[in-house]
């Protein structure tokens with residue numbers, strides 16, 4: 001292998017299952033096929049965890065309150081999630097990945113980055129590897145996957161969306177920078193709705209706009225993320241594919257359109273955050289004992305309040321109860337609240353650790 005001083009161009013594949021939970025349900029229950037389907041609870045406080053493509057056509061998507069989803073699609077069928085089944089399928093998929101490379105970084109049960117620069121099959125062309133992997137996934141699980149192939153993680157992830165569902169796309173070093181320029185920044189991985197809104201205020205709407213901003217400007221306004229944004233605007237992302245990443249914490253936050261003064265209104269904003277972090281827990285088979293609430297005020301000062309329980313929270317409402325109690329301790333608010341966040345830590349990861357040792361065993365053999 002040629003070792004240039006800059007290192008060889010990396011070959012990264014991002015594999016992403018299509019409408020994963022919903023597709024598993026449609027696979028296992030023929031009556032659900034071809035119908036608008038939401039995995040999640042239909043109750044008043046329920047949230048859509050995944051939507052089938054038939055449901056997406058009505059504007060239903062994951063993280064949407066079930067009440068809203070039902071309004072958009074009156075015929076929507078709700079199915080409770082079966083995480084044990086999703087985890088088992090996820091394990092099958094990871095075993096297929098492991099035939100090609102030990103460098104597998106799962107992002108969730110249905111998504112992973114693979115570094116196949118030097119792969120176990122000695123295959124030169126990453127697009128061929130991606131095609132083989134997707135074919136095997138279909139054979140073994142009966143499910144469709146999409147893939148993005150590129151020379152870094154950011155572009156591989158963007159590419160996996162291009163020909164979804166059941167497709168793949170490649171972004172080469174030659175067309176990467178031009179590809180990024182034309183994209184709206186709100187589609188960039190790592191740019192959430194709040195960041196996109198802040199970027200818009202600075203006149204940054206496309207990759208090209210982002211590229212026009214100096215590094216110092218981006219660091220000043222976006223902190224640590226600034227240099228990441230500077231790189232991706234040029235199609236550059238140096239992050240390595242890290243095998244068996246273990247999370248130390250899980251967080252979600254939201255900046256409000258208007259600052260909030262009222263405790264009841266602020267407490268209501270905690271619910272979607274609690275549900276979001278709980279979904280991460282559930283998906284990863286994790287529990288969390290520490291709940292931290294972050295409160296950022298209109299003058300950008302902030303406060304955090306934490307509580308650690310002897311046992312992991314049992315569900316989203318358990319997290320919400322603790323978070324609401326913590327928020328109440330800083331009321332009356334020093335100033336109107338512009339942002340609230342919930343972070344879970346002291347994560348217990350029994351099932352995750354189990355997966356990990358199994359994966360490593362497989363690789364050893």
Ligand SMILES: [Mg+2]
Pocket residue numbers: 016017018019020110111
């Ligand atoms: Mg997916």
